[in-house]
Amino acid sequence: MSRSPTPPTQLDWLSLPPDDAGAPEATAPAAVPWPWQIPEADSPLSTLDRALARFLQDAQPSTEPRHAWLAALVSHQFGRGHACLDLDALASQPAATLGWEPAALQGLPSALGRAADDLPWCGTLGSPLVREGQRLYLRRNWQAEQQIRDSIAARLALPPLAPAGLASALNQLFAPDPLVPGPDWQKVACALAARQRFTLITGGPGTGKTTTVVRLLALLQDNARHSPQRRGQPLRIALAAPTGKAAARLAESIASAVQRLPAPLQADIPEQAQTLHKLLQVRPGAGHQPPPELALDLIVVDEASMIDLDMMARLLAAVPPNASVILLGDKDQLASVEAGAVMGQLCEGADAGGYSADTVAWLQSVAAVDVSPYQGAGGALAQQTVMLRFSRRFAGDSEIGQWASAVNQGQMAQVQALWRRSPRATAAASASVDRLEPTQAHDPALASIWQRGWSTWRAWLSAVTASTAAVDDAQALQALVAFNRFQVLCAVREGAWGVDGLNRRIAQALGLPTEGWYAGRPVMVTRNDYSLQLMNGDVGLCLRHAKGLRVAFADGHGGVRWVQPSRLDAVESVFAMTVHKSQGSEFEHVALVLPELPVAVLTRELLYTGITRAKSRLTLVVPATPALWRAVEKKVVRSGGLGAAARPAAS
Numbered sequence: 001m002s003r004s005p006t007p008p009t010q011l012d013w014l015s016l017p018p019d020d021a022g023a024p025e026a027t028a029p030a031a032v033p034w035p036w037q038i039p040e041a042d043s044p045l046s047t048l049d050r051a052l053a054r055f056l057q058d059a060q061p062s063t064e065p066r067h068a069w070l071a072a073l074v075s076h077q078f079g080r081g082h083a084c085l086d087l088d089a090l091a092s093q094p095a096a097t098l099g100w101e102p103a104a105l106q107g108l109p110s111a112l113g114r115a116a117d118d119l120p121w122c123g124t125l126g127s128p129l130v131r132e133g134q135r136l137y138l139r140r141n142w143q144a145e146q147q148i149r150d151s152i153a154a155r156l157a158l159p160p161l162a163p164a165g166l167a168s169a170l171n172q173l174f175a176p177d178p179l180v181p182g183p184d185w186q187k188v189a190c191a192l193a194a195r196q197r198f199t200l201i202t203g204g205p206g207t208g209k210t211t212t213v214v215r216l217l218a219l220l221q222d223n224a225r226h227s228p229q230r231r232g233q234p235l236r237i238a239l240a241a242p243t244g245k246a247a248a249r250l251a252e253s254i255a256s257a258v259q260r261l262p263a264p265l266q267a268d269i270p271e272q273a274q275t276l277h278k279l280l281q282v283r284p285g286a287g288h289q290p291p292p293e294l295a296l297d298l299i300v301v302d303e304a305s306m307i308d309l310d311m312m313a314r315l316l317a318a319v320p321p322n323a324s325v326i327l328l329g330d331k332d333q334l335a336s337v338e339a340g341a342v343m344g345q346l347c348e349g350a351d352a353g354g355y356s357a358d359t360v361a362w363l364q365s366v367a368a369v370d371v372s373p374y375q376g377a378g379g380a381l382a383q384q385t386v387m388l389r390f391s392r393r394f395a396g397d398s399e400i401g402q403w404a405s406a407v408n409q410g411q412m413a414q415v416q417a418l419w420r421r422s423p424r425a426t427a428a429a430s431a432s433v434d435r436l437e438p439t440q441a442h443d444p445a446l447a448s449i450w451q452r453g454w455s456t457w458r459a460w461l462s463a464v465t466a467s468t469a470a471v472d473d474a475q476a477l478q479a480l481v482a483f484n485r486f487q488v489l490c491a492v493r494e495g496a497w498g499v500d501g502l503n504r505r506i507a508q509a510l511g512l513p514t515e516g517w518y519a520g521r522p523v524m525v526t527r528n529d530y531s532l533q534l535m536n537g538d539v540g541l542c543l544r545h546a547k548g549l550r551v552a553f554a555d556g557h558g559g560v561r562w563v564q565p566s567r568l569d570a571v572e573s574v575f576a577m578t579v580h581k582s583q584g585s586e587f588e589h590v591a592l593v594l595p596e597l598p599v600a601v602l603t604r605e606l607l608y609t610g611i612t613r614a615k616s617r618l619t620l621v622v623p624a625t626p627a628l629w630r631a632v633e634k635k636v637v638r639s640g641g642l643g644a645a646a647r648p649a650a651s
């Protein structure tokens with residue numbers, strides 16, 4: 001079989017150094033038999049995984065077949081979102097680690113971990129693979145982790161900031177609330193973020209991440225305006241999020257939280273947020289351009305759980321070393337689509353706190369908050385990590401909150417009790433969580449869920465389609481708001497319970513065409529389009545505009561952008577979307593549809609993310625309950641070196 005040349009993207013992906021920087025020289029292929037013992041067609045290894053192994057073998061032949069296996073497995077794990085191949089996990093739990101069926105595992109050689117000891121493609125300057133302890137990386141992932149760790153450590157090592165009058169400002173902004181149990185974590189988060197240049201704030205929906213940050217920004221700006229060193233100059237602040245939708249939502253929540261501040265504190269808080277792609281000038285196909293140098297004093301990034309390794313490394317490199325970085329997110333949500341679980345790993349241990357005696361004493365003195373029950377041996381990062389625990393959205397006996405918490409904590413008995421307690425979806429329109437166990441995808445009860453979910457939007461649509469008048473901007477915005485109140489979320493794309501099939505059947509149930517452009521068609525952009533300024537995940541509605549059929553997108557500034565359907569080459573109907581795509585969005589009412597079988601992607605994180613997209617109503621569509629139980633049991637573990645265990649011990 002001929003050895004195919006390596007595509008340029010693969011070199012880029014390995015982060016190989018230039019030819020003269022120590023890269024292994026190509027030599028004739030070794031005379032060892034190619035090590036795959038399973039037919040290519042049945043192998044869970046992709047062409048790319050094999051190509052990488054071949055490339056390395058060609059460049060620097062090894063007589064040990066297990067070396068090629070290791071290289072292919074590192075690539076395989078990268079493709080599954082892991083930052084590295086965890087050799088311990090591979091040895092102890094190969095099936096769970098690789099996600100392979102028993103038949104595929106039979107082809108796997110034994111003692112692969114031992115073969116990693118003399119792997120020829122790692123260990124030298126610029127080598128394509130890097131081993132750190134029991135973790136084997138593609139060099140680029142290792143570099144990204146290093147950059148993230150170094151940048152965070154450098155920020156945490158700077159002398160603490162000491163905004164004047166911090167204690168009184170905190171007291172002014174955070175009045176005691178007897179309804180909130182335990183320490184005032186919002187006040188703690190604000191205090192810690194004011195003292196150091198890197199802070200992680202994690203919390204479930206409605207726990208007050210935005211409110212806290214807005215109060216922090218008010219406090220810091222007030223301080224800056226009164227600081228003689230700054231001569232009245234406010235801080236330069238940027239707000240960002242990984243997707244267009246998340247950025248728009250952040251801007252909206254910030255604007256509304258600013259309104260609730262005392263008037264003198266409202267000045268100089270930005271109300272525009274941008275995507276990380278735009279801020280960091282990431283262009284598809286542009287290769288690895290150096291990150292821009294951002295001129296700012298502080299950046300707040302929301303939905304940080306969606307940020308992958310590469311993007312986080314780029315972000316931290318772009319922010320000046322003495323500027324503050326505040327990451328907001330929910331550590332328990334689905335990790336990024338691309339490799340890494342940066343937020344989840346950096347926040348490991350956040351539940352327990354792990355605050356040092358110094359931090360506990362400092363918080364007591366400056367914020368009058370007692371976090372001594374959360375004292376522990378966390379490292380420097382733990383001192384700057386806060387978990388907000390009280391949800392004002394899902395407080396008390398909120399059923400969605402109970403579902404979210406039981407699923408998140410893997411409490412199977414509680415999930416089963418909640419399931420039994422939920423009424424059938426069509427019976428009680430007032431229940432905040434209801435459920436349906438359809439026997440087949442054409443179950444008429446499903447059609448009634450879709451019709452009821454979009455009833456306001458459909459009424460609006462029939463009224464405008466009955467009229468010959470064109471739709472104006474205000475009407476288009478109303479239509480988008482009405483449409484976005486309800487959303488069907490699926491765990492998978494394919495099959496009867498996946499996005500593709502459901503989109504068609506929902507359109508039929510609503511009496512709409514299943515193909516082509518028509519007034520009322522909701523679409524989602526599936527690829528970033530920089531010329532149209534549309535981002536992957538943006539949702540628009542096709543409507544009858546004065547110039548003909550146009551797709552209306554909210555522009556994020558209270559206006560509408562109209563785009564000709566013919567210019568949109570990467571869109572799909574969006575009655576249903578995957579839970580992955582829904583990250584960063586919320587809807588009044590969510591119908592969460594599970595597949596019949598417990599497929600690999602159906603995990604606790606996916607369920608939790610889907611459930612928490614619902615603001616006031618959740619309809620669970622579960623054709624077979626074992627899939628639900630299995631998902632609750634299945635927690636995703638992504639291998640990587642940013643977790644607490646890999647970080648330096650307590651400082």
Ligand SMILES: Nc1ncnc2c1ncn2[C@@H]1O[C@H](COP(=O)(O)OP(=O)(O)OP(=O)(O)O)[C@@H](O)[C@H]1O
Pocket residue numbers: 186203204205206207208209210211212253392393
């Ligand atoms: N300390 C507080 N006092 C009063 N209301 C608060 C407080 N903190 C948050 N809220 C209210 O709770 C709701 C949720 O707060 P916020 O939007 O800040 O949470 P979040 O964690 O950013 O939510 P999301 O999950 O939407 O990102 C808002 O209506 C906000 O006004």
